[in-house]
Amino acid sequence: MSENIIVTIARQCGSGGREIGEILAQKLGMVYHDKSLINLAAEKSGLNPEILENADEKATPSFLYSIAVGAIGMVPFTHGMPYDTPINDKLFVLQSEIIEEEAKKYPCVFVGRCADYILKNHPRLVRVFIYASPEKRIERIARVNEVEPSEAKSLMTKIDKKRANYYNYYTSQKWGKTENYDIMIDTTKIGVEGAVKLIEEYIKLL
Numbered sequence: 625m626s627e628n629i630i631v632t633i634a635r636q637c638g639s640g641g642r643e644i645g646e647i648l649a650q651k652l653g654m655v656y657h658d659k660s661l662i663n664l665a666a667e668k669s670g671l672n673p674e675i676l677e678n679a680d681e682k683a684t685p686s687f688l689y690s691i692a693v694g695a696i697g698m699v700p701f702t703h704g705m706p707y708d709t710p711i712n713d714k715l716f717v718l719q720s721e722i723i724e725e726e727a728k729k730y731p732c733v734f735v736g737r738c739a740d741y742i743l744k745n746h747p748r749l750v751r752v753f754i755y756a757s758p759e760k761r762i763e764r765i766a767r768v769n770e771v772e773p774s775e776a777k778s779l780m781t782k783i784d785k786k787r788a789n790y791y792n793y794y795t796s797q798k799w800g801k802t803e804n805y806d807i808m809i810d811t812t813k814i815g816v817e818g819a820v821k822l823i824e825e826y827i828k829l830l
Contacts, residue, residue: 627746627747627748628727628728628729628730628731628732628748629750629830630727630731630734630743630746630748630749630750631645631648631654631732631733631734631749631752632733632740632743632752633645633734633735633736633752634740634752635753635754635755636754636755636756636761636784637761637779637783638756638760638762638764638765638776639754639755639756639760639764640754640819641735642658642735643816644752644754644811644819644820644823645658645733647820648733648820648823649733652824652827653731654730654732654733655726655730656732657733657734657739658734658736661719661734661737662676662677662680662715664722665718665719665722668721669714671711675711676711676715679711679714680715681736681737681787682786682789683793716738720738720742723739723743724742724743727743727746736787738795741791741794741795741797749806750806750807750823750826750827751804751807752805752807752809752823753804753808754808754811755808755809755810756812757810757812758777758780760811763776765780787799807822807823809823
């Protein structure tokens with residue numbers, strides 16, 4: 625096998641995308657990357673992981689917001705970007721470098737972080753988008769976070785908007801648009817395990 629199989633998972637909030645990625649990676653013996661990319665970015669750059677976590681999957685904020693979180697002009701950056709580059713942009717560049725490096729070394733599952741776009745030229749890339757009905761997502765969010773359905777609905781809307789803004793900003797493509805993915809899976813009826821099986825079957829055809 626000349627190239628590693630790489631699976632990228634974009635997901636609506638509450639659709640089960642993160643769990644699908646974890647199970648898939650475990651079953652196929654692949655390296656799983658989600659928030660682990662923050663720690664790798666911190667190690668690579670020497671930046672504070674807490675600052676990076678606050679910027680994770682967020683488009684570049686306003687100047688005033690950046691000042692408020694200490695994102696502008698607080699830390700030097702040596703990856704070809706100016707000293708005063710917003711922390712969100714620094715993190716995107718760092719994560720992009722790490723995603724490309726990891727994809728060369730191991731078969732990987734990447735959740736979010738525009739990995740489908742970053743690795744778009746990879747010959748054995750499987751780009752997945754996970755979605756579900758609003759009702760099912762609200763139910764899942766309420767259960768996982770132990771909150772009322774009304775709060776779950778608000779959280780769902782907020783997180784989906786954040787993910788869409790991040791993806792659209794850094795890729796100039798539209799988050800959730802059909803042609804940006806190889807498989808789009810609705811977990812409303814088939815659930816997490818069903819989605820994992822579908823992705824496994826797709827990989828077998830490559």
